[in-house]
Amino acid sequence: MAVTIKDVARESGVNVSTVSRALNGEYGVHADTREHVVAVAQRLKYRPNRVARGLVTGRSHTLALVVSDIRNLFFAEVARGAEDAAYRAGYDLVLCNSDLDPEKQMRYGQSLMEKRVDGILMNSVAVLSKKQQEQLSGLGVPIVLLNRTAPRGVFSTVCADNETGGALAAEYLLKLGHRKIAHLTGPRHHGNMTERAKGFVARLAAARRPVRPVLLHGKNNFQGGVELAQKLMAQHPDVTAVFAASDMMAFGTIRALMEAGRRIPEDVSVMGFDNVELASIVHPPLTTIHQPKYEIGQAAVEILLRLVGRGEHQGPEHRMFAVELVERQSCMERKA
Amino acid sequence: MAVTIKDVARESGVNVSTVSRALNGEYGVHADTREHVVAVAQRLKYRPNRVARGLVTGRSHTLALVVSDIRNLFFAEVARGAEDAAYRAGYDLVLCNSDLDPEKQMRYGQSLMEKRVDGILMNSVAVLSKKQQEQLSGLGVPIVLLNRTAPRGVFSTVCADNETGGALAAEYLLKLGHRKIAHLTGPRHHGNMTERAKGFVARLAAARRPVRPVLLHGKNNFQGGVELAQKLMAQHPDVTAVFAASDMMAFGTIRALMEAGRRIPEDVSVMGFDNVELASIVHPPLTTIHQPKYEIGQAAVEILLRLVGRGEHQGPEHRMFAVELVERQSCMERKA
C-alpha cells in the first residue's frame, strides 16, 4: 500500500541501504546520489515507517506521561510543557491517567514497556509497594518522577521546592499577625504535599512565638477543600487563616467558608499552592505559592532525553525549581 | 536483552509459531501445550514486543489526540474521556498540542502517519487549506473531528448541539426580559462557536419582538473575554445581558465588568458555554450551557475504534450530543 524504502531504491536505481544512508544524512554516500535519492523520495512522497525503524534501532521515539488525572490543572500545565519539549526533539508523548490506582499504574508500566517507549514521566510512585517500585525500575526504561521520592537513587526527579513553599506561606501568614492557623492538605502519602506541610509547620514552630497549626487531611480537589473546610469550622471555629495545599483545595475552602457566611479575607485569610491560571480569576483573587508547572514538565522530558541518549541509564538526575509567593487578595492582616 | 518469543519457544520445546498462537488464544493449539507455553512465558516474564507485532499486523494500537491546547479545560475533559475509552480497548493515546497552527498540525499529521497510528482525533481542521485537508484525509487513517465540518463526508465528527445551545441561551435571556443583548464569540473560523452564534441570533430574531444582538469576535480565552467586555462597555454601555461563547470568555467578561464597577447579575447578566467545573466555583456561579465533554471524547474514540475495525474506512460516522441549560446565579431578570 504505502510506498516503502524499496520503492525508492528501485526507482532511483540504488540499493535500499544506500537510500537509508542518504535519507538519514549519514557519511559515506556521494553527494550526487544523495541528491538524486532525496529527489526521488520526495517525488514518491516516501514516508519512512517508524515502526520498522524502531524495531531495529530499539528506540521508539516515544515518551509517556502518566499522571493521576489530566483534568487537574497542574498536570495539564506540566503536560503542555512536556509535550512541547518532546515535540521539539521529535518525540511523541503518550498520555496516561492513573487515578493513582496502583493496579492501573502497573498496567500502564507494562503496556508502555511492551510498546518500547524510551522514557516515562510519572507523577508519583508513592502508592506503589516496594516490590512494585522495583519492578518498575527494573523495566530498563528511564523514569522521572514529579516529586522527591523516598528511595533516592533509582528514579530521577523534578519538582518544585515544596518545603520552602510551605515555609513561605507560614512566614507570610505569621507576618500578617495570624496565630490560629490551619493547614488543609491532601492524602497522607502525597509526597509533594507532605513536604509543603513539613515546611509549613516547621516555619510556624520556628517563630518567635511558635504556633502549632491545625492539620487536616483530605482529597486533593475542590470537593476535598469543601469538606475539610466544613470539618475545620466545626472543630476549630476560631482559626483566622488557612493554608490549603493546592489551589483547587483553596477554592473549595473559600466556597465552604463563604457559604457559612465567613468573609474572605476579612474574617479568614486563605492561601493556596500552585498558582494555576484560575487563581487570578476567582473572587477574591487567590494569594498562593507559584510553582513553574510548564517548566517542570519541560525539564522532566529534557532529563529523560538525556537519559535515553546515553544508553544504559547512568545515575539519575534531580532538579528542583524555586517557588515564590504571589500576593493577591485572599489574605489580610489579622484584625486586632 | 529482553526475553523474546524465541526464548519462550526454546524453553518450552515448541516452535515460535506455536507460542504465538498459544499466547494469542487462537484456535488450533492443544490445550495442554497452550497451558505449558503460557506457564513458561509467565515464568520467563515474557512481554511481547508490540513494535514487532505492529510491523507485521500493520496496527500500532495507538490513537492520537491533537488539540489546540491541553490546558484548555474543555480539551482536558475530552482528553480524559478519550483516554479512558482507549485504555479500556487496550489502545494508547498520544497527545499533540497544535495551537491551531496549520504548519504544526500538518507536521503532526505526517509524524503520526509515520508512526502508523490507527486513528486520529482532531479538534478542528478549519485553519487548514482545502489542499491540506485533502492531504490529511488522504493519509489513509481514520480521522474524527470535534466539530461539524464544512465538507461533510470525508471526516467523522463528534460534537455537541452547539446551535440549539445558542438558541437555549437566547431563549433564557429573552425570558428574563433582556432586550439589549451582546454575544462575545471566538475567532471567525471557529466552527463550534459560529454555530453557537448562529443559533443564538436566529432565536433572538425569531422572538415576538425580535432583537438583534451586538456581536463581537475575539480570542477564546480569559484574556479575550476581558478585552471584548471592555470593548463592549465602550461601544454599547447599555447592554444588560451578554452571552459568551465559552466559560473562559465568560470569566473574562465577568472580571472586566466587575472591575468597571458593574455588578453581576444585578447590572448585567452573563452566560457562558461549556459548563467546566470552575463554572460552579467562581463567584458568582456561572449560568451556562452544559455540553458533555467527557462523553464527547469517549464517543470519538469509540467511533475511531469502529473505523479501524473495518479495514478500509467506510463512510464516516457522525454523532451529536444534546446540551442543556444549567441555571446558576450570574443571570437575573432585567430590572423594569
Add this chain to the structure above:
DNA sequence: ACAAATTCCGGAAACGTTTGCAGCGAGGCT
C-alpha cells in the same frame, strides 16, 4: 480397516527498516 476429515504443530516468508561487512574502483604515496 481404509479413506477422509480434522486437529495440531513446525517451517519459513514477510513486515520495513538499519547496519556490519565486503567489494570495488580511484587516487595518493613510496
Add this chain to the structure above:
DNA sequence: AGCCTCGCTGCAAACGTTTCCGGAATTTGT
C-alpha cells in the same frame, strides 16, 4: 608501477513478531 587507503555502494543479516502453508498425527465415517 605497485600497494595501500579511502570513499562509495551493494549484499545480507537482523530486529521480534504474525501468518500462510503443508505435513504428521489423530480422529471420524463407512
